[in-house]
Amino acid sequence: MHLVTLTPGDGIGPEITRAVVDIFAAAQAPIQWEEHNAGITTLESQGELIPQGLYDSLERTRVGLKGPITTPVGKGFKSINITLRQKYDLYQNVRPAQSTEGINTPFKGIDLVLFRENTEGLYAGLEIFDERLGIADTLSRLTVEGCHKIARAAFKYATEHGRKHVTLAHKGNIMKNAGRLMIEACKDAAAEYPEVTFYDERIIDNMCMQLVSKPQQFDVIVTTNLFGDILSDLCAGLVGGLGVVAGANIGDNMAIFEAVHGSAPDIAGQGKANPTALLRSGLMMLEYLGETESAARIEKALSATLTHQGQCTGDLGGPASTAQFTQFIIDKL
Incomplete structure (x- = not known):
């Protein structure tokens, strides 16, 4: 079992994070989550963009999965992403881009x-x-x-x-x-x-x-x-936009995997968000941890879902909600 720091983020972050957690649980991926948030939500509730608890957790687990986080613009706050990358020398930003059957490009x-x-x-x-x-x-x-x-x-x-x-x-x-x-x-x-x-x-x-x-x-x-x-x-x-590609920040002793799109506060809580980018980032994380079999199973179920437009979210031309799209993937595991 791998202990991983989970940062849901802001806006649509909690919705797509829940989707990934549910899919990983259904696939019995050997991950135990330790949740610590950052961003505007924590600034409002705790007075800090990045609470010390998140730093402490990352330094324990050495692996993180992070949803989209909002840094206040024009108010003197340094980007959360840049802060984490520089603090932990995550010098590799790795971004795969592959064509996906069912996504028209x-x-x-x-x-x-x-x-x-x-x-x-x-x-x-x-x-x-x-x-x-x-x-x-x-x-x-x-x-x-x-x-x-x-x-x-x-x-x-x-x-x-x-x-x-x-x-x-x-x-x-x-x-x-x-x-x-x-x-x-x-x-x-x-x-x-x-x-x-x-x-x-x-x-x-x-x-x-x-x-x-x-x-x-x-x-x-x-x-x-x-x-x-x-x-x-x-x-x-x-290959279809930021909603379908993975991202990773990797150093010699730590890695944080993330959805690279924004937090989309305009659709937060409406069940419209596509969790594919964060899910694929999670699959990169599984491969990083050596759990290639679990990653392959989930990728196969995701790919099979994306080939059916009727099972996709609105950004891909489908009618499915975030929860419905998640369930379609789970059904195919």
Whole structure:
């Protein structure tokens, strides 16, 4: 039995979290949940965006599943996601994007995984504002160690999953030093993992064009923080949107799996939310924990449900509520 920290989040978070918990229970997945919330709900009730109890739980379990969380905008609060990633050095943001039968998209046959460096770059929090001059500076900080860690993680994943192609997306033609660090790190990783037989590099703007022209040509993509944030949403759009893709923040000693879409407060409590993204994030968590059989069983039931539009939620063109969609999956286990 694996002890996992569960953070339901805000808005639709509690609804989709309940769906995942119910499906895991029906599948007899060996997970024991330890619930600790964060976000606006806890700010209002406890006076803290991230209560100490959540930190304590994560440091005990070393694994978390997190629903969508709202950080108040424009009120001086640092992003909860960025706080957790930097505090626990969750330097890998891993975002798979696969075509799913039953979800109609312009492209078919997409099966790629994006590795985004998760703690450095333009999201390092190094900002300077000169009010007198009206100038805002945001520094992008990359380190040799950080570049090598994310490059090695991407190549290691490719090797372990039988993937032969890794692509680096960068802007080394303009940002010379930052580009050089990532290129050198990836070339070193390519030499370390010879099982990956094809490594190439794309300038980020060309990468975007290639992804919306022929995304099937890509397998594993590795890039820096800001570029990865943009590309990961682009890739999600190719396969059906943020409501159907998984996300993970992984470090050497901890991993937090999450739905990457927003908390959608406008539909909270109405039974309209699609739990697929959080469920697939939970399946990534099961695989991380070595529970591949449970993950495969649930994925099979989910895939079978998604092929029937009449059993899907409204965002996928179906009439089902969150609870009905959940039950359809459970019935297929």
